[in-house]
Amino acid sequence: MTADADRALVERLLDGDPRALARTISRVENRSEGYRDVVSALYGHTGDASVVGVTGSPGAGKSTLVDELVGYYRDDGETVGVIAVDPSSPYTGGAVLGDRVRMGSAVGDEGVFVRSMSARGHLGGLSTATADAVKALDAAGFDRVVVETVGAGQNEVDVVRTADTVVVLVQPGSGDDVQMLKAGILEIGDVFVVNKADLDGAARTVADLREMLELRGGEGRTRVGHHGAVGVADEGRGEDADDEGEDEDDEWSPPVLETVATTGDGVADLAGAVDDHRDHLRQTGRMRDRARSRAAAEVRTLLRQDTADLVEAELRRRGGIEAVAERVADRETDPYTVADELLAPVQAALDRRQADDGS
Amino acid sequence: MSAEQDQAESERDRPIRCLVAKVGLDGHDRGAHVISRAFRDAGFEVIYSGLHRAPEDIVQAAVQEDVDVVGISILSGAHNTLVPKVVEGLAEYGALADTLVLLGGIVPDGDAKQLKEAGVAEVFGPGTPMSETVQFVRENVPTRR
Numbered sequence: 001m002t003a004d005a006d007r008a009l010v011e012r013l014l015d016g017d018p019r020a021l022a023r024t025i026s027r028v029e030n031r032s033e034g035y036r037d038v039v040s041a042l043y044g045h046t047g048d049a050s051v052v053g054v055t056g057s058p059g060a061g062k063s064t065l066v067d068e069l070v071g072y073y074r075d076d077g078e079t080v081g082v083i084a085v086d087p088s089s090p091y092t093g094g095a096v097l098g099d100r101v102r103m104g105s106a107v108g109d110e111g112v113f114v115r116s117m118s119a120r121g122h123l124g125g126l127s128t129a130t131a132d133a134v135k136a137l138d139a140a141g142f143d144r145v146v147v148e149t150v151g152a153g154q155n156e157v158d159v160v161r162t163a164d165t166v167v168v169l170v171q172p173g174s175g176d177d178v179q180m181l182k183a184g185i186l187e188i189g190d191v192f193v194v195n196k197a198d199l200d201g202a203a204r205t206v207a208d209l210r211e212m213l214e215l216r217g218g219e220g221r222t223r224v225g226h227h228g229a230v231g232v233a234d235e236g237r238g239e240d241a242d243d244e245g246e247d248e249d250d251e252w253s254p255p256v257l258e259t260v261a262t263t264g265d266g267v268a269d270l271a272g273a274v275d276d277h278r279d280h281l282r283q284t285g286r287m288r289d290r291a292r293s294r295a296a297a298e299v300r301t302l303l304r305q306d307t308a309d310l311v312e313a314e315l316r317r318r319g320g321i322e323a324v325a326e327r328v329a330d331r332e333t334d335p336y337t338v339a340d341e342l343l344a345p346v347q348a349a350l351d352r353r354q355a356d357d358g359s
Numbered sequence: 360m361s362a363e364q365d366q367a368e369s370e371r372d373r374p375i376r377c378l379v380a381k382v383g384l385d386g387h388d389r390g391a392h393v394i395s396r397a398f399r400d401a402g403f404e405v406i407y408s409g410l411h412r413a414p415e416d417i418v419q420a421a422v423q424e425d426v427d428v429v430g431i432s433i434l435s436g437a438h439n440t441l442v443p444k445v446v447e448g449l450a451e452y453g454a455l456a457d458t459l460v461l462l463g464g465i466v467p468d469g470d471a472k473q474l475k476e477a478g479v480a481e482v483f484g485p486g487t488p489m490s491e492t493v494q495f496v497r498e499n500v501p502t503r504r
Contacts, residue, residue, distance in 0.1 A: 023425060097405065
């Protein structure tokens with residue numbers, strides 16, 4: 001695709017053409033030639049959407065809850081973009097992306113744009129592809145962007161980090177779910193939701209979660225009040241946030257909510273908690289902090305990929321990884337020596353550059 | 360890295376995206392499930408529409424998901440009413456040229472001929488081997504400009 005065609009594509013996207021938006025997301029997902037310029041052109045138009053990440057174990061009810069949330073936002077007159085990330089087969093790379101099935105409220109409505117993505121081996125990582133897709137939806141003018149992903153593994157954690165607010169979904173009854181939270185997901189949640197709250201064991205799961213969140217909050221400092229209760233979001237945090245100093249009230253206590261996604265119970269509370277969190281981020285200046293650390297992470301990731309590409313090209317020039325691997329396996333050389341050899345041109349270029357700067 | 364090389368690489372790395380669609384009042388989704396699975400095993404990305412969708416829903420999903428293939432499964436006999444609506448909808452968005460529209464189900468030969476004239480690439484009846492459908496998709500998927 002030529003640069004002119006790309007410019008036209010971006011123009012159409014900004015005009016709200018759904019097909020241009022869909023095409024753009026394909027471009028960033030496939031990293032097809034010139035996609036970087038497209039993202040660059042879009043970037044200036046981003047930053048207005050409120051981005052919510054929803055994660056949780058398979059079957060927790062993410063898609064159904066997201067559907068309800070979308071309906072809620074639509075009733076409020078807001079437009080919503082959804083990115084649903086599904087796992088793909090590690091063997092064939094194929095995937096059945098089924099989230100659309102559970103998103104009934106989205107159909108026949110131009111104010112909702114649902115895009116399924118497979119968690120396939122994206123060159124350069126799923127999180128980059130998702131973050132760029134979020135930018136496309138943001139630039140296209142959607143008020144809300146919801147990113148939905150299975151909460152398992154670093155990949156997914158990175159994905160939801162592209163959001164302003166991360167909602168972690170848990171289903172009642174299984175201790176395993178809460179167990180999973182210990183492994184890193186607990187730290188990234190801004191709002192916790194026990195879905196299927198009409199099932200047995202919901203109260204127990206809520207209690208377990210609150211206890212764990214308190215432990216998390218208790219690390220390094222003692223806390224008064226704000227025990228991560230449901231009502232915490234309504235307690236007029238705004239006024240006293242400023243005068244009571246940094247540590248106490250500046251800290252966000254993640255609420256634990258209960259929902260029944262299939263009936264829509266608790267969805268309004270969830271939407272409220274998401275907005276409370278966003279307000280909190282704004283008032284405490286953390287929105288900016290998050291944006292900055294997100295930007296830093298994105299730049300780092302890009303740099304890593306780009307240098308990896310450079311090295312990969314050099315590797316191909318020298319006969320590919322197989323030839324090298326053969327020599328290492330035969331004990332003719334060792335991995336470190338090979339890596340040093342391959343990196344030598346890069347190192348040399350950098351040394352030259354430094355010498356030039358120094359003189 | 361040359362531009363051509365880049366291009367070739369991205370061509371190869373992009374999986375074929377398919378929308379498997381059930382339209383109208385037709386609850387028989389076994390075929391749609393089986394074909395979804397076969398496509399997945401062939402390495403395609405499959406988006407399944409779910410049951411009882413209106414043609415407009417299918418068009419919307421096809422456009423938003425930017426699929427290469429729309430596979431419509433109809434066992435209710437309403438193909439002459441529903442399929443043209445999907446085809447027309449895709450054309451309205453300017454997406455028809457880039458989309459391979461397939462039809463699966465029980466479709467009489469006469470109807471199949473007509474639907475093919477209207478823009479359906481191929482009609483697959485009962486008993487079609489999965490490999491045949493997969494092969495057809497591979498060979499006929501539109502190349503993007």
